[in-house]
Amino acid sequence: MKLKCLLPSLLLLYCAGASAQSHRYDQQQNFLKANSYWSIRNVDVDFNKNPPLATLNDSSDVFEGTASAADPVSGVLNFYSNGYRCWDRNHNVMPNGDSLYGNGGGRHSGGSTTQGVCIVPMIDSPGKYYLFSLCGLTDMSPSNISTGSLYYSVVDMSLRGGLGDIVAGRKNILLDNDTLAESMIAIPGNNCDIWLMVHQAGRAEFKAYHITNAGVQTTPVVSATGSMIWYYPLGGMTVSPNRERIILTSFSPFCQFGYADSTSGVLLCKFNPATGVVSDAIQIEKDLQTYSVVFSPDNNKVYMGNYDHLKDITSLQQYDVSKYDTASINASRQLIASIGSMMQGGSGFGTLMPYLKLYRDTIYFPNVVDGTFDATLSSINKPNLSGTACEYKNATVALPKGINPSICLPTEVVYPVPGDSTYALFLDTVVCEKDWATGIQLKPAEILDKYEYSWNNGASGSTTTITAAGKYWLMSTNGCHYKVDTFIVGKYEMETPIITIEVFELSTTTRYQTYQWMLNGSIIQGATDSVYDVKENGMYQVIVGDGLCSDTSDVYKVTNYSSIETVNSIAGQTHIYPNPASHTIRVDAPITVDVFVYSLEGRLMKQVKAAREIDVRDMAEGVYFVHITDKNGTRIKAEKLVKVKGL
Numbered sequence: 001m002k003l004k005c006l007l008p009s010l011l012l013l014y015c016a017g018a019s020a021q022s023h024r025y026d027q028q029q030n031f032l033k034a035n036s037y038w039s040i041r042n043v044d045v046d047f048n049k050n051p052p053l054a055t056l057n058d059s060s061d062v063f064e065g066t067a068s069a070a071d072p073v074s075g076v077l078n079f080y081s082n083g084y085r086c087w088d089r090n091h092n093v094m095p096n097g098d099s100l101y102g103n104g105g106g107r108h109s110g111g112s113t114t115q116g117v118c119i120v121p122m123i124d125s126p127g128k129y130y131l132f133s134l135c136g137l138t139d140m141s142p143s144n145i146s147t148g149s150l151y152y153s154v155v156d157m158s159l160r161g162g163l164g165d166i167v168a169g170r171k172n173i174l175l176d177n178d179t180l181a182e183s184m185i186a187i188p189g190n191n192c193d194i195w196l197m198v199h200q201a202g203r204a205e206f207k208a209y210h211i212t213n214a215g216v217q218t219t220p221v222v223s224a225t226g227s228m229i230w231y232y233p234l235g236g237m238t239v240s241p242n243r244e245r246i247i248l249t250s251f252s253p254f255c256q257f258g259y260a261d262s263t264s265g266v267l268l269c270k271f272n273p274a275t276g277v278v279s280d281a282i283q284i285e286k287d288l289q290t291y292s293v294v295f296s297p298d299n300n301k302v303y304m305g306n307y308d309h310l311k312d313i314t315s316l317q318q319y320d321v322s323k324y325d326t327a328s329i330n331a332s333r334q335l336i337a338s339i340g341s342m343m344q345g346g347s348g349f350g351t352l353m354p355y356l357k358l359y360r361d362t363i364y365f366p367n368v369v370d371g372t373f374d375a376t377l378s379s380i381n382k383p384n385l386s387g388t389a390c391e392y393k394n395a396t397v398a399l400p401k402g403i404n405p406s407i408c409l410p411t412e413v414v415y416p417v418p419g420d421s422t423y424a425l426f427l428d429t430v431v432c433e434k435d436w437a438t439g440i441q442l443k444p445a446e447i448l449d450k451y452e453y454s455w456n457n458g459a460s461g462s463t464t465t466i467t468a469a470g471k472y473w474l475m476s477t478n479g480c481h482y483k484v485d486t487f488i489v490g491k492y493e494m495e496t497p498i499i500t501i502e503v504f505e506l507s508t509t510t511r512y513q514t515y516q517w518m519l520n521g522s523i524i525q526g527a528t529d530s531v532y533d534v535k536e537n538g539m540y541q542v543i544v545g546d547g548l549c550s551d552t553s554d555v556y557k558v559t560n561y562s563s564i565e566t567v568n569s570i571a572g573q574t575h576i577y578p579n580p581a582s583h584t585i586r587v588d589a590p591i592t593v594d595v596f597v598y599s600l601e602g603r604l605m606k607q608v609k610a611a612r613e614i615d616v617r618d619m620a621e622g623v624y625f626v627h628i629t630d631k632n633g634t635r636i637k638a639e640k641l642v643k644v645k646g647l
Helices: 018-022 029-034 253-257 326-331 561-573
Strands: 010-014 037-040 043-046 053-056 067-070 077-081 086-088 117-121 128-135 149-156 173-176 180-188 194-200 205-212 221-224 237-239 245-250 265-272 277-284 290-295 301-308 313-320 334-338 357-359 362-369 372-380 392-398 423-427 440-442 452-455 464-466 470-477 482-489 499-502 505-508 514-519 538-545 550-552 556-558 575-577 584-588 594-598 604-608 613-615 622-629 635-643
Touching: 029 067, 037 067, 037 077, 067 117, 077 128, 117 180, 117 194, 128 180, 149 180, 173 205, 180 237, 180 245, 194 237, 205 277, 221 277, 237 290, 245 290, 265 290, 277 326, 290 357, 313 326, 334 392, 362 392, 440 482, 464 470, 499 538, 499 556, 505 538, 561 635
Parallel strands: none
Antiparallel strands: 010 423, 010 482, 037 043, 043 053, 067 077, 077 086, 117 128, 128 149, 149 173, 180 194, 194 205, 205 221, 237 245, 245 265, 265 277, 290 301, 301 313, 313 334, 357 362, 362 372, 372 392, 440 464, 452 470, 470 482, 499 505, 514 538, 538 550, 538 556, 575 584, 584 613, 594 604, 594 622, 622 635
16 A cells, blocks of 8 residues: 655744844844734724734723734734723723723723733743833822833733733832833843833933843832923833834923923834843934834934924824934934814813824824824834835724724834744654544644644644645744744655565565565564565565555465476576587577577577577677576576677
């Protein structure tokens, strides 16, 4: 029978190393999937669809400050939060997900801290997350919650059958209560770590909380820079895709009435992802009334919505920051679009300005029309390009009618940049299976503790069973390190071994690399050549291999061993002479025999029945094969004949 065989499986174990750190962190597959589902005020936007699909969600209450986390493999929503409540994917508040401290603490409807929520995956513990909640200094909080404070809780998605919940005893953990402003983002570090960035409200001071597989370090890295702005009451923070620059905005409502005195503006700073240090702050223009800023994918442009209180107009502006120089940056300003008036919408402080977010090389923001947000998201589709070539589009994503979306879009869920630089290549053991219908099990070279596994065929767990040939890969992650095992599986058809017999010699119709002869189901010791001389009657089989697979022939039954002995006796009495010969050869045998003369190439030259003499004068000089058989065609003898020139 023909065998189905696994070809050698190629196992590629890969952990992206230092070379990957220069790449954009926001293009990692887990980042794209984890941020593919946005939950904002009464609306869900699914970016796994093309175009993005917006649906109603009447459970959430979000004004400012929101975050949502999707599964890093499938993109399915896991949970979301507005800082004081945490909802599951079914839009129900988790049993332990109410009364969180942060972003208003439940007193101010929807919370009013710009970046009041941030979700960070727990390193080395897939399925667990830190949920950070920030109450900015200007937020209105209950008396039991400090304004300007930072808390965190732990969400475990394995609880409640995969719907998740906040872990008992790991809720509302105070991290900082030192008059923090409204800015909070997470940035991947250089060695499988993450920095949680916040800023002081009353002084020019960044704080970077280090998150590693050991947890959240409670003592931050403090960087004093940006003293040209002395007060940071409102605003947001963003990081460039290459993690080398940070921008911080300080929006002061007093500037709306012309009372600005270094209380507002936009800072561009350098960031070191290895140390968490922020340095060399420079100010873009002066006293810009900007709520949110975002970088272009190539890190060279920034976009912001700037409010001009004298003209009561908010404009979308672009700056070129490829040169780290205030004069060059200021000179590069280009107006992209005027996007509305603040005061006409009745906003006393002009805070309804667009919150910009980069996702998959497109910048999105809630659309502003005369001081209110309409039910759409606008976009900048080619943000790397200069000026209006950036392709600003109004109302790109339609939201359900009647919805007044929140000011903010969700903060980014970021994963560590893998810190390893190890590459290993293995060849898996060859496995041959007779029946693919029963399935073939694939598994990684090593099953690691605390790793999550997902296969490209949709299976989960460290193993999968396949019934078809193809290319399969397994992604394994513990939230920090990422490995991919690749299996190339083919159906290999090995030629079925068939036994033939010639006189007393068993062989096969096809050549193989290995042989093992058997008699009556038992191994014949030492019988590992391509041929086997029969020594007794019985049931013969051969196990053959071709370097990849092995197979066993059908049984060949030998019952005429005594006849073989007779043939052997006759062969010993049969001779041809002379040899070499020039004219005639004679055949001396005890029985009537037939003679066949073949060339070295196997071409039949002469055939003589009942042969006694054979005339070879017409044959060219050279070497020939002479086969002698009995009248039934059983081969008795074969030998070489040398034909020489006659005298």
